[in-house]
Amino acid sequence: MWSMGIVSPGFHGRRRSGPPRLPPGQYLEKGFPVLSAGPTPRVTRDQWEFVITNEAGRRYRWSWSEFLALPSETPTVDIHCVTQWSKLDTVWQGVSLDVLLAGVETSADFAVAYSYGGYTTNLPLDDLLDGRAWVVHRCDGGDLDPEHGGPARLLVPHLYFWKSAKWVRGLRLLPEDEPGFWEAAGYHERGDPWLEQRYRGD
Numbered sequence: 001m002w003s004m005g006i007v008s009p010g011f012h013g014r015r016r017s018g019p020p021r022l023p024p025g026q027y028l029e030k031g032f033p034v035l036s037a038g039p040t041p042r043v044t045r046d047q048w049e050f051v052i053t054n055e056a057g058r059r060y061r062w063s064w065s066e067f068l069a070l071p072s073e074t075p076t077v078d079i080h081c082v083t084q085w086s087k088l089d090t091v092w093q094g095v096s097l098d099v100l101l102a103g104v105e106t107s108a109d110f111a112v113a114y115s116y117g118g119y120t121t122n123l124p125l126d127d128l129l130d131g132r133a134w135v136v137h138r139c140d141g142g143d144l145d146p147e148h149g150g151p152a153r154l155l156v157p158h159l160y161f162w163k164s165a166k167w168v169r170g171l172r173l174l175p176e177d178e179p180g181f182w183e184a185a186g187y188h189e190r191g192d193p194w195l196e197q198r199y200r201g202d
């Protein structure tokens with residue numbers, strides 16, 4: 001027998017609806033595909049550095065140990081690749097770009113992330129701020145695998161995953177937008193998955 005007293009909210013209607021998790025045109029992926037435009041660069045933690053260069057050419061540099069000494073966060077986020085897979089609730093650990101950019105003098109509106117191995121991707125600086133972007137060095141409770149960008153990668157989950165530069169080495173801050181690797185090949189300059197900004201002009 002069932003009692004009216006324990007009827008859960010939503011029992012009479014549709015499944016209780018939260019915000020949708022899958023952007024348009026995406027499917028759920030349970031595995032963790034590797035998408036790399038070239039070979040995996042091997043960067044030791046001793047060699048690794050992260051450098052932000054502002055529009056005046058001033059450099060702000062962190063060694064691996066300096067990076068690890070910064071306050072870190074453990075975001076759980078959904079990621080969306082432009083090849084149409086999405087993965088929900090991925091768990092990362094890293095340093096917010098808010099922390100890295102806090103002491104950087106700039107009035108730039110754009111950034112280009114650049115990586116060991118030569119990959120680049122451009123972003124409006126705003127998309128790196130307000131708790132929406134990290135340099136992450138751990139994933140699912142372990143060190144980030146080299147195939148997935150270790151020692152560290154950019155994580156900007158609210159944009160298509162090609163913006164999350166693996167093996168990230170630094171940011172160049174620029175007054176004007178400048179296309180990165182995929183953007184120069186015809187992909188969208190911003191890449192918001194909820195607006196399906198896949199290709200230039202979308």
Ligand SMILES: Nc1nc2c(c(=O)[nH]1)N[C@H]1C(S)=C(S)[C@@H](COP(=O)(O)O)O[C@H]1N2
Nearest residue numbers: 033034035036037081119148161162165166
């Ligand atoms: N350095 C570098 N970063 C990169 C890429 C790349 O080829 N090189 N591919 C991008 C693309 S298209 C995607 S979907 C994700 C894939 O990350 P994953 O291999 O960890 O799934 O990394 C992005 N970052």
Ligand SMILES: [Mo]
Nearest residue numbers: 035081082162
């Ligand atoms: Mo991708």
